[in-house]
Amino acid sequence: MDYAENINGKAKSKSNYNVYWFDVNHKIMGANFFILKAAGMELEDISGKTLIEMHPESIGTEIIAHHKEVIKTGQKVSCEEKIVNPKSGQSVHFDVVLSPLFDENNEIFGVCGISTDITERKRLEEET
Numbered sequence: 373m374d375y376a377e378n379i380n381g382k383a384k385s386k387s388n389y390n391v392y393w394f395d396v397n398h399k400i401m402g403a404n405f406f407i408l409k410a411a412g413m414e415l416e417d418i419s420g421k422t423l424i425e426m427h428p429e430s431i432g433t434e435i436i437a438h439h440k441e442v443i444k445t446g447q448k449v450s451c452e453e454k455i456v457n458p459k460s461g462q463s464v465h466f467d468v469v470l471s472p473l474f475d476e477n478n479e480i481f482g483v484c485g486i487s488t489d490i491t492e493r494k495r496l497e498e499e500t
Contacts, residue, residue, distance in 0.1 A: 374463045376473050377386075380388055389404075389406065389486050389487065389488060390403075390404065390406050390407045390458050390465070390466070390486065390487040390488070390489075391403070391404040391406070391483075391484070391485070391486050392406070392484070392485050392487075393473060393482055393483065393484040393485070394404060394406070394423075394439060394482050394483050394499050395418070395481065395482045396443055396480065396482060396483075397422070398419050398423055398436050398439055399421065399422055399423055400418050400419055400420065400422075400426075401419070401450050401482060402415065402419070403415060403418065403443065407448060408429045418447050422436075423435050423436055424436070428456065429491060431454070431455055431456065434453070434454050435455075437452055438451050438453070438468070438470055439470065441481045442470045442472050442480075443472065443480055443483065446468060446472050446480060448470065448472075448488075449469075449470045450468065450470075451468050451470070452465060452466065452468065452469070452490070453465075453466050453487070454466070462487060463491070463492045464491050465489070465490050465491045465493075466487040466489055467486060467487065467488045468485055468486070468487045469485070469486050469487075470483050470484070470485045471483070471486075472484075495499075
């Protein structure tokens, strides 16, 4: 079993958060069940794609900037991100925590993200 299959299996069974991971070139290495279900896709549909291939360029570029910060500093980054749901066309807001992924030589080989949908909270904040 490779790294992505191992992580995906654990994330699928242990979490109801969106979990995904990218290499240092911002290509998707894996995503858990919840991300794939929300997008209506299989891992094979998104694996190896960049954020700019999956989102409008302005959104992909903003998300990549967060990843670059993690890769540059080697530190966790917390932020909010907004994407457009490919199925509905609706904006979806997320609280995101990004962390570096280290190999056995303590070199960063990617970024792992855990996100929580806060769209309803944002909607309620805008109404008040």
